[in-house]
Amino acid sequence: MTQTLRSLSTGPLVLVGMIVLAALSRLLPHPPNFSPIEAVGLFGGAFFARRGWALAVPLLAMLVSDIVLGMVNGGLYADYFLNAHFVAIYVSIVLCCLLGFALRGRANAGNVLGASLAGSVLFYLTTNFATWLSADATLGDACAHGLTACYVAGLPFFQWTVLGTLFYSAALFGGFALLRARLPQLRTQTA
Numbered sequence: 001m002t003q004t005l006r007s008l009s010t011g012p013l014v015l016v017g018m019i020v021l022a023a024l025s026r027l028l029p030h031p032p033n034f035s036p037i038e039a040v041g042l043f044g045g046a047f048f049a050r051r052g053w054a055l056a057v058p059l060l061a062m063l064v065s066d067i068v069l070g071m072v073n074g075g076l077y078a079d080y081f082l083n084a085h086f087v088a089i090y091v092s093i094v095l096c097c098l099l100g101f102a103l104r105g106r107a108n109a110g111n112v113l114g115a116s117l118a119g120s121v122l123f124y125l126t127t128n129f130a131t132w133l134s135a136d137a138t139l140g141d142a143c144a145h146g147l148t149a150c151y152v153a154g155l156p157f158f159q160w161t162v163l164g165t166l167f168y169s170a171a172l173f174g175g176f177a178l179l180r181a182r183l184p185q186l187r188t189q190t191a
Contacts, residue, residue: 010185015047016057018176022168023061027068033160037062038119039168041093045100046107047176055097062093088130092123107173116169120162128154 022036022043040058048054070081080086096119103111128143132150135143143150180186 010183012048012053014176014179014186015044016061018172019044019057020061020064022172023058023065024068025168026065027072030164031160033157034164034167035161036164036168036172037089037093038096038116038123038161038165039172041096042100042103042112042115042119042169043172043176045097046103046173047100051101054100055094058093058097059090062090084130084134085127088127089123092119092126095119095122095126107177112169112173113166116165117162120158120165123161123165124151124154124158 019040022040026035040061044054044058048057066081066086096115099115099119099122103115128151129147131154132143132147135150143153176186
C-alpha cells in the first residue's frame with residue numbers, strides 16, 4: 001500500500017518539479033527566444049496521464065516565471081501582460097501540449113526532435129502573427145508594413161527559438177528518461 005501511494009505521488013511531483021525548474025530558467029541570462037516555452041508544453045503533454053494536468057502545469061509554471069520576471073524587471077515588464085503577444089505565447093504552450101499528446105508512449109529521440117521543430121514553427125507563426133496584429137505604424141515597427149514583413153523581421157529570433165526548444169526538450173525528455181531508468185515508479189504514465 002505504501003509503495004503504491006509513493007509511486008502515485010512521485011511521478012507527478014517529478015514532472016511538476018522539472019517543468020517549474022525549466023520555466024524558472026528564464027531568469028538566467030540567455031539569448032532572445034532561447035527559452036523552455038515550447039519544451040515544457042511538449043513534455044507536459046507527453047507525460048502527464050491526465051490532460052488537464054498536462055495543460056495546467058506548463059501554463060502555471062510559465063505564468064509563475066512571468067510574474068517573477070515582472071517583479072525583477074519592474075514596471076517595464078508589466079506592459080507585457082496586457083498585449084496580444086502574451087496571449088500568443090500561452091496559446092503556443094497549449095498547442096505544444098497538444099503536440100505532446102502525440103508523443104505519449106512514443107517519446108523517442110526522433111519523435112521529440114520532430115515535435116520540437118513543429119513546436120518552434122508554431123511558436124514563430126503564432127507570436128509573429130500576434131506581433132503583427134498589435135503593430136503600431138507610428139513607432140516605425142516593421143510589422144506595421146504587413147504580415148510578411150513581420151515574419152521576415154522575426155527570422156533572426158527563430159533560430160534561437162529552435163535552439164532553445166531543442167536544448168530544453170533534450171534536457172527534459174532526456175533527464176526524465178534517465179530518472180525513469182533509475183526509479184521504477186516513474187516508468188508508468190504519471191498523474
